[in-house]
Amino acid sequence: MKTIRDVAKIAGVSPATVSRVLNNKGYVSEEKKNRIEKVIREVGFEPNQVARGLAKKTSKTIALLVSDITNPFFPELAKxxxxxxxxxxxxxxxxxTKGVDQEGTDYIKLLKNKYIDGVIVATHDIDKYLLETNTGIPMVVLEMENGIENTCTIKVDNFHGAMLATQHLLDVGCKKIAHIYGPLYDQTAYERLQGYQQAIRMHDDLSEITVAGDFTIEGGQSAVSQILKDYPDVDGLFAGNDLMAVGVIKELSRLKIRVPEDIAVCGFDGIYLTRIFSPEITTIEQPIYEMGELAAEKLIERINNPYINQEIIELKTKLVVRESTSKSLM
Amino acid sequence: MKTIRDVAKIAGVSPATVSRVLNNKGYVSEEKKNRIEKVIREVGFEPNQVARGLAKKTSKTIALLVSDITNPFFPELAKxxxxxxxxxxxxxxxxxTKGVDQEGTDYIKLLKNKYIDGVIVATHDIDKYLLETNTGIPMVVLEMENGIENTCTIKVDNFHGAMLATQHLLDVGCKKIAHIYGPLYDQTAYERLQGYQQAIRMHDDLSEITVAGDFTIEGGQSAVSQILKDYPDVDGLFAGNDLMAVGVIKELSRLKIRVPEDIAVCGFDGIYLTRIFSPEITTIEQPIYEMGELAAEKLIERINNPYINQEIIELKTKLVVRESTSKSLM
DNA sequence: CTGAAAGCGCTTACAG
DNA sequence: CTGAAAGCGCTTACAG
Structure with missing residues (x-):
């Protein structure tokens, strides 16, 4: 491996000058600049990122904290x-982060010891406030916060999306609609529940039916029997996320209850699975991949300029109608 | 942030001695050792990984190269x-790696510039031989090779698995079984095709029906019509991977062909999706999560001892029978 | 057993 | 505009 010294020697200049052209900062004559760039190309020099990192306290890497990459929401985000x-x-x-290190102290250490330049937090497993105050590292938080000092929060309009979902079920003719909500420490789950309630309350002849789920397939499955026990005439189910919607449909299929003819089902998130499942699942779609991009963009913005204040960005969701609610198409 | 010098000063020793206890190498008296460890704990000292990395040419990080993390095979592996x-x-x-940097030169640079300690390669998108010869970094290759000098290859017995799948379709009563194979530059796809052919050839009354797919859902979908056009009486489909099996089932469902009553379907891989799809999909299961663990173990073994030679590990697959072939259960 | 010194490969005031 | 020097925070022969 060539070093900056090798380049300097060949070009007949000092390492400092090479460094200047590498970083494009400070004055350097056109003539030397050209000469140095030529040598760099010829010997195939690449600056050593670790050495540079030590000098500049940077690593040119950002961390993505997710609870569990096998949850299909996260690969899209990560990509x-x-x-x-x-x-x-x-x-x-x-x-x-799932199942590891509750307080997040290991992550704090990691981020600092490796000079990680920024972090995207898409998990509830660790304490974001602790992370922020203990590292001072630029941070973007996803999907779950009311905002934290010095950070950027990216979320979607869960409330509105949930209203859309509920209204859609009404539109396709459902008379009795239940909602399976996620864990309420998750802001997302809470807002969606509120949206459902609001939509129901706008109609005098409807009443709320809610049951707790946990945002997993199994949670969706077991919620079904609970609901059917008390409300055998339910004809619409709004699951708080797509994973639960999948569980719901699986369970209904096991019980020989037809979707959407007997019960229409709507999810929330827009993970790829809703498109490939059979029946294809109606959902409130979040722009997941774009959220990942935006999170990285905002983060890099903050890395380049650490003095940006708190910021909250709310993205739009949209209803995507598919087989699981297409009664009219049957 | 405390440095090793701070610790040394407080403990009344030299930085070199602190380093020795940190790395647990070289002699250091019990007394000083205890004193130093106490100070380290008290001030909450953590060695700076970047500085250490520069001195030792290491980063304590390994890279995982996958073609596309949204392909459900990879999150399990990554986890x-x-x-x-x-x-x-x-x-x-x-x-x-998908769609970026054909030759892999960017990755080579990255791995070297950041002192990445080792790399797990689970993609066809870049040239592994180039990677190996140009970096000298310990490497574990997954699923796709006949072995490369100085590396560990982890694969499954695709041939045997494919025979199992085909035989299983025969066992549940299929008389006319087609195989949709993946891209043949993929060793995996090739071996599975061979396994299918071998199983068919063991029966005089059977003939091979094969059609090319591309390991995607869409590939599975379009293969179905091709097969049905020429062989309308097919009653068993062995898809070269699970994603294609999903496509196959979706397409059959669209054509109102029942699975498994009219056509039984078997996949290969054992991704989580096969368990949650409806109908649940029979597949040849690879221990994906365990392969990820094993790859990391083998890699770390090589990082700690760079003189390990070429190695090829073949893992067992197993047949997991689910609804998509359970004719008798209907 | 221990410390001073040099080195890992860069960057960045500072002086000229 | 440019170079010598010091520094980033560790590790590791080397000498004692």
Whole structure:
């Protein structure tokens, strides 16, 4: 491996001058600049990122904290984030936080010891406030917050989306609609529940039916029997996320209840699975890949300018109608 | 942030001695050792990984190269790899190789410039031989090779698995079984095709029906019409991977052909999707998560001892029978 | 057993 | 505009 000293020697200049052209900062004569660039190309020199990192306290890498990469929401997000990271010369460190290190102290250490330049937090497993105050590292938080000092929060209009979902079920003729909500410490789950309730309350002849789920397939499955026990005449189910919608449909299929003829089902998130499942699942779609890209963009913006204040970005969701609610198409 | 000098000063020793206890190498008196460890704990000292990296030419991170993390095979693999990486103090860098940088020169640069300690290659998008010869970095290759000098290859017995799948379709009463194979530059696809052919040839009354697919859902979908055009009486389909099996079932459902009553379907891989799809999909299961773990273990073994020779590990697959072939259960 | 010194490969005031 | 020097925070022969 060539070093900056090798380049300097060949070009007949000092390492400092080479460094200047590498970083495009400080004055350097056109003539030397050309000479140095030529040598760099000829010997195939690439600056050592670790050495540079030590000197500049940077690593050109950002971390993505997700609870569990096997949850299909996250690969899409990760791909979007990685795309933008790469186009800006950053690498992406992947961390699964589920089941590890409650307080996040290990992550704090990691981020600091490796000079990680920024972090995208898409998990509830660790304390974001602690992370922020203890590292001072630029941060973008996804999907789950009311905003944290010095960070950018990216979320979607869960409330509105949930209203859309509920209204859609009414539109296709459902008379009795239940909602399976996610864990309420998750802001997302809470807002969606509120949206459902609001939509129901706008109609005097409807009443709320809600049951707790946990955002997993199994949660969706077991919620079904609970609902049917008390409300055997339910004809519409709005699941708080797509994974639960999948569970719901599986369970209904097991019970020989037809979707959407007997019960129409709508999910939330827009993970790829809703498109390939059979029946294809109606859902409130979030722009997941784009959220990943935006998160990385905002993060890099903050890395380049640490003095940006708190910021909250709310993205639009949209209803995507598919087989699981297409009664009229049957 | 405290440095090793701060610790040394407080403990009344030299930085070199602190370094010795940090690395647990070289002699240091019990008394000083205790004193130093106490100070380290008290001030909460953590060695700076970047500085250490520069001195030792290491980064305590391994890279995982996958073609596309949104392909459901890879998150499971990544999770397994990350688990082992973390328990050994390594971080995981994630790289999606699809559509970027054909020759892999960018990756070569990245790996060298950041002192990446090792790399798990689970993609066809870049030239592994080039990678090996140009970086000299420890490498584990997945699923796709006959072995490369100085690397560990982990694969499954695709041939045997494909025979199992085909035989299983025969066992449940199929008389006319077609195989949709993946792209043949993929060793995996080739071996599975061979396994299918071998199983068919063992029966005089059967003949081979094969059609090319591309390991995607869409590929599975379009293969169905091709097969049905020429062989309308097909009653068993063995898809070269699970994604194609999903496509096959979706297309059959669209054509109102029942699975498994009219046509039984078997996939290959054992991705999580086969368990949650409806109908649940019979498949030849690979231990994906465990492969991720094993890859990381083998890699770390090689990082710690660079003189390990070429190695090929073949794991067993197993048949998992589910609804898509359960004719008798209907 | 221990410390001073040099080195890992860069960057960045500083002086000229 | 340019170079010598010091520094980023560790590690590792080397001498004692």
């Amino acid at each position: 979007g984030a990685e795309h933008i990271a790469h186009s800006n010369g950053f690498s992406l460190l992947l961390e699964n | 397994g790899a990350e688990h082992i990486a973390h328990s050994n103090g390594f971080s995981l860098l994630l790289e999606n």
